[in-house]
Amino acid sequence: MLSTAGGMEVGIVKVGTVSNRGFTPEEIAEQALDKIISIGNNSHPVIQAQAEAFRKEIKGVLVGYLRQAVASHNTTLTNRFKDAGHPELVKLLEV
């Protein structure tokens, strides 16, 4: 028997906005997690619980590395400001 079930669909995008700043490592980690882990509503509760636990663990790893990336980039900017003769701008990088 032949089946012709199927179709073409467009997914739903999410919009993220922040005012007067950029995204934080925590916010970017959440965005990455949406790409990495997708938990179906119809999944078995045990599988959902395992996936949620995994998601939480991965988020911690991502946030840690993203913070390192920000700190490392600030080091690069610090050197650029100093090389350009503007060491006073380094204070702007302090959070």
Added chain:
Amino acid sequence: MAITITTAMPTTFKVELLKGLHNFTAGSTRFKMALFTATATGSGTYGAATTNYSDMGSDELPTATGYTRPGEFLTSVTPTADGTTAILDFDNETWSTSSFTTCGGLIYDTGDSDSACAVLSFGGDQTVSTGDFQIQFPAPAAATAIIRIA
């Protein structure tokens, strides 16, 4: 008048796929996303009947405060399969240090005369003020991916 946007796959895009006019393979820098103005600022209707970027006309955000016409290039991920469903994904796209209000977006193919690939409604006006505005594409899976062929 106001802009009316319905998230949809343009009918012309479906036909063009069968003609082999779109290539989403990673590295093919040809797909762009343009943003619409705020709902009350425009007047057009967009959805399955939208055929081309040029349809946006003055309903596209003007070049100012973080947005530049005709939109930004998207980074596509080579299409793959999830089960029996073909899926497509893009990297998230960010407009930095921006101030604007938009109600939707249009993905189009600069490699095929700016033909429309997807019309996206944001569910209402979305506003950013001197900050980052980001489009977050859904998880690349059979039930969620931005473009799916089951």
